[in-house]
Amino acid sequence: MGFKKIEDIIKIKKFIKTEEKHSDFNKKYQPDIYINGESEEFPNEVFEIETLFGEGINAMKKIDETIEKYEESSIEKLNVVLENITLLFHLKEIKEKLKIHRIQGRKGKKF
Numbered sequence: 001m002g003f004k005k006i007e008d009i010i011k012i013k014k015f016i017k018t019e020e021k022h023s024d025f026n027k028k029y030q031p032d033i034y035i036n037g038e039s040e041e042f043p044n045e046v047f048e049i050e051t052l053f054g055e056g057i058n059a060m061k062k063i064d065e066t067i068e069k070y071e072e073s074s075i076e077k078l079n080v081v082l083e084n085i086t087l088l089f090h091l092k093e094i095k096e097k098l099k100i101h102r103i104q105g106r107k108g109k110k111f
Contacts (some may be wrong), residue, residue, distance in 0.1 A: 014036075015035060015036045016033065016034070016035050016036070017030065017033070017034045017036070018032065018033050018034075019031075019032065020034060022034055024073055024074045027072055027073055029069055029070065029073065031047065031048055032046075032047055032048050032049045032081075033045040033046065033047035033049075034046055035047075037074075037076065043077055044068060044075055044076045044077075044078050045075065045076060045077040045078075046076055046077070046078050046079065047079045047081055048066050048078065048079070048080050048081065049081045050062060050063065050066060050080055050081065050082055050086075051083065051085050051086065052090070054067065054081065056068050058095060059090055059093070060090070060094075063080060063094070063097060064097070066078075066080055067080070067101065069083075072093050084095075
């Protein structure tokens with residue numbers, strides 16, 4: 001039983017990285033959390049944590065920049081993580097932004 005847990009921890013350390021630089025298609029990026037898709041258990045996925053503090057009227061621009069950063073990458077799924085209060089404050093804008101990105105197709109990316 002204990003061996004299984006150690007094996008899982010090893011997999012987690014191997015496939016889940018934090019604040020490490022990555023590159024593909026001649027593009028460099030440093031996600032907050034990167035899940036390497038080489039494992040069958042994990043997708044090729046990124047988590048970006050955004051506070052939007054101090055962004056003011058540029059808050060949605062910051063989210064756009066985060067999304068565009070992974071536009072030409074091999075990342076299959078992008079998760080933009082926001083604090084609850086930040087999400088509620090910008091909910092209407094974020095819903096509209098998601099609608100636009102889905103209409104545009106965003107090259108098979110999931111948000």
